[in-house]
Amino acid sequence: MNAPVSPAPISASAAAPGWTPEIAAAVGGLAADPQHPTGLPAPFYTDESMLLLERQTVLASGWTALAFGADVPKSGDLFPVDLAGLPLLLVRGRDRELRVFHNVCRHRGMKLVAEPGHAGRVIKCPYHAWCYRLDGALSATPNVGGPGVHECAGFDPGDFGLMPVRSGVWHDTVFVNLDGTAPPLDEALAPLKARWAAFEDAPLFTEVGFGFGFELATNWKLPIENYLESYHLPTIHPGLNRFSRLEDHYNIAGPGGIAGQGSTVCRPPMDEQGRRLPTLAGLPEEWLEKAEYIAVFPNVMFGVHRDHLYSVIATPVAPGRTTERARIYCYSPDGLADELRPLRETTTEVWRGIFAEDVIAVEGMQAGRHSAAFDGGALTPVMDAATRHYHVWLARGLTGALTGR
C-alpha cells in the first residue's frame, strides 16, 4: 500500500502571488491578536492563488469535510469530490471500509472517476483500462507488455496502487487530512464530542432525498461564517425568528476549531396526527428544549436536535464558487417508516428553506468583496465573536504553515 502523499514545504511567495506584505500583515495581526478588529482581507475570497494557498494550509493540515458515508452505501460505490480543484475519490470497499484516494490513475494521470457510481469489483481507468481493486491495489494492466501481454519486465504493479488520503468519519461525515500530519480525528473533535456527548453514540439513519444542496456563487468560507452567527436572524430569516428569536440564541466560540450558536427553543416538526420523528433514546432532558448549530473548522456545519441531526459540507470549487451539500439523519429506523415520510419531507424543506434564505447573504458578501472599499470589515466584540474565532483560527493556520510555527 502506498503511503499518503505528503505535500512539499510551502512557500507563500511561490504558492500565492496574492500574498503581499499588506496581506501578510493583516493575517499576522489576526493570528497574533484575538481582538484584532478586522477580518480576513478580500483576496482570501476572490483570488485563485489564495485558494490554492488555503488548499496547502488550512484545508490540508487539519480535518476537512469531504462527503458523507451515505454517499457510498454499498461495496463498490464510488463518489468523486474535487476539493478546491484537487480530485479525490471516496470508495466503499468489499470489506465495507470507507477509503479515500487521490482520484488519478497511476499510469498517465487520467482522472479515474468522473461521476458518482458503482464500480463492481474493480475501478477501471477509462483511458487504457488499468484496473484497481477497491482497496486501491493495481490489479490489472491490460496489454502493458504489448498486445495480449498483460505484464512487463521492469514494471511492478505493486508500486502503482492508488495514492491513499488519510480519512476518518464522525456522525457519517467523512473527513480528510490531506497532509497526513493532523492529530487523530477523535482528538481534533474532542471539544465538540464532549459538548455533544449526549449525541456521540446516536445511531443515524438517512435515505436518498433526506438532505439538499446548493451551488453557490460565493467563497467556501462565507457559508461557514454566516452559520456562526444569529445576528442576521431578524433580517434574513423573519419566519424562523418568530419562534426562535435572536434573544433565544447564545454564541459558541471554541474551545478548539469550533464555533456557532445555540437556541434555547427547539420545535421539531409535527404532522397532523401530532407525530414527530423519534426522539433520540436516553437523551438528557436539557436537550429536549434546545438545539445547537456548530461549525467544525474549516468547512462543515452540524446541527443537533432531539429528533434529527444534520451535516452540511461547504466544498470549495473556485474562489467564488462553492458546493453546499446537506444530509439529515434521524435516530431510529422507525424515523424512516413510510408513514413518517411527510415529516421527513417537512424537516428537509424547513432546512432547505432556511439555507436558501441565506443564499442572498453569502452571495451578497462575496459580491461586496470585489469592492476596493472592503478592508476586511469589522468584527464586533459581541455579535461577531464566533466569526472572529474562525478568522483567528484560519489566520493561525495560514501563518503557522507558512512560518513553521
Ligand code: FES
Ligand atoms: S491513464 Fe489510466 S490506464 Fe492509462
Ligand SMILES: [Fe+2]
Ligand atoms: Fe442564516
